[in-house]
Amino acid sequence: MSVVLVHYHLSPGGVTRVIESASRCLTAAGVPHVILTGAPPPTVTDLPVHVIEGLGYLNDVASHTPLRLVHAMRATVQDAIGLGPHVWHFHNHSLGLNLLMDEVVSTLAEAGEKLVLQIHDLAEDGRPKNYPVIAESETLYPLAPQIRYAFLNSRDRTWFHHAGLPLERSMVLPNPISAPATPDGAPAAGTPARVLYPVRGIRRKNLGEVFLLAAISPPDTRYAVTLAPVHARWKPYFDDWFAFASDSGLPVDLAVVDRIAPHPGASSSFESWLGQATHLVTTSVAEGFGLGFLESAALGKPLLGRNLPMVTQDYAAAGITAGRLYDRILVPIPWVGLETLRQHLTRYLQDVLDAYGKPLHNSCVDRVFDAIRFRGYLDFGNLPEDLQRQVIHRLMAGGDRDALQVEIGGTVKPLAPWLEETLSHREPTATPDQLAQYSPDAYRERLVALYSELEATQPGAPTFLPKHLVLDEYLRPENFNFLLT
Incomplete structure (x- = not known):
């Protein structure tokens, strides 16, 4: 088993921290892996990062095509960790940040590749400016035995299930928790709040x-x-x-x-x-x-x-x-x-x-x-x-x-x-002590179990979740908030 982690960038932020944690967990577990991203990391890193042109935020396809991008990704992965088989772990593929991403994912799905599609954020959920990028896609959410959806919370998993995603092809994958920094000093006794x-x-x-x-x-x-x-x-x-x-x-x-x-x-x-x-x-x-x-x-x-x-x-x-x-x-x-x-x-x-x-x-x-x-x-x-x-x-x-x-x-x-x-x-x-279930060790166990499960599946031809049914779940009146417009 080897793993390909894919995201648009590695700029500071929550998704980047998750990818960095996942990479260190996979290294600790002895799982060969590579990180594909669309831009060089802003700081020097010891992680196995490879930059792929066209994989970052992309509103103008220019000379890029989905097939060329898939070919570049496959060639880089083969050079880095061999022929495979691989599990391709995409982060936020459906967020509407790259005009080619839905076709890249569906191309891999149709080729029978093992996929994890991890949803951190959604264009359907309070990001209307992102939605036009994916509005015409009919292949945004592929379904097949070799594809798993990973959600950060139970609500999103439930709403996708209402839209037609089988529960057995999805999971809640909570982020690993560690203190974001070591505090410098402490407030003096009696300090106002x-x-x-x-x-x-x-x-x-x-x-x-x-x-x-x-x-x-x-x-x-x-x-x-x-x-x-x-x-x-x-x-x-x-x-x-x-x-x-x-x-x-x-x-x-x-x-x-x-x-x-x-x-x-x-x-x-x-x-x-x-x-x-x-x-x-x-x-x-x-x-x-x-x-x-x-x-x-x-x-x-x-x-x-x-x-x-x-x-x-x-x-x-x-x-x-x-x-x-x-x-x-x-x-x-x-x-x-x-x-x-x-x-x-x-x-x-x-x-x-x-x-x-x-x-x-x-x-x-x-x-x-x-x-x-x-x-x-x-x-x-x-x-x-x-x-x-x-x-x-x-x-x-x-x-x-x-x-x-x-x-x-x-x-x-x-x-x-x-x-x-x-x-x-x-x-x-x-x-x-209560955070042990969200520790990096617990996260590593979840990742390895997920990838092992996918490794054992027999691939099938994908069908596609109707995108409008997902949108309807998030556009219910009780979900409206002015600050998410």
Whole structure:
């Protein structure tokens, strides 16, 4: 058995960390493997990386064709690890980042190659700008005995099953967990809460909610977000929040790593910020696996913020309480206004459905409009940024703090006292010992078992999952969020 790991790039990010972990696991298990990617890694690496022209982000095919790309991949793999047979492990093949990728995968499927198609993110799931790249594909999701789909959470696996993917040809493959860095120092005893959000501030990370929490936190509490986004698409949203931090005077610092220090005399490194944090926070409205929920336990830091049942239900099934989390922050509807909300919704829905090739009907607006209201309240995390700032301005201008509620497991209580009590806790809700089931060793065992199972299968001719049925699962009204448009 030998393995080919395939991804568009190895730039810093969650998928790259998973691929690096997988490579080290395979090396430890004695499994020959190679990593194919579309661009040289940004830093020197000892991993078996080979760069294939045309394998990166590709919106203009130019001289590339699927068959040429497959030929180049096969030739590189043969030179590196021999004739095979191989298991080809693709990451995010269907995300709409390369015009040729669906045909590359289907070509290999039709040739009877053993494939793992690992889904980290989906064009169908809050990435409408990606969807036109794959909109015409009829071979995006191949099905055959020698093909397995690997999902990061049970929700995505279930929804693909509803669309026609046999459960026995899929699995949940959780990411391996290890502390992302070694904290430098520790907060002094009695330090007011220093709350760190260790992410790039892309739109779905819901930075507005950090500002809301800061506006209602006890005095002297400060919040920080580690990094700015890299992709040009997310920069305007981030820049607006950066300006808002200055204009509002709220205790929130953005893009702090290598720019400002957590206190005078300290380093501005990520490790320094991590060391001085009393808490970690998450306000994201969507994640595939949600490394941050478990990394807090690996670091011994308490986590607070927004619950994402799509990922935390798997942790709960494993006996892990991922943090002190709320399901929604509830804002009274009059703070926004129903007509204002509906106007925003209609405009956003039109853009989303246009990208997905779906018509906008009044009945669709009505269904989503009903789905985003909760007994006279709206969820702050499902408001566009300008309306989030409107709510924060109202709060800062003397709005009734007790009008803001937090919903946890169906119970509603005032946000301010819940937040004050939560920030008083300095211990995590999970322990490093509970993470053993997500360790690199456990991940290696899962990978080897998956590849061994595929090695023993007899290949068959592929059929293809109807792509529109997958899209329908993700476009249900209750799944709409302004920050995923």
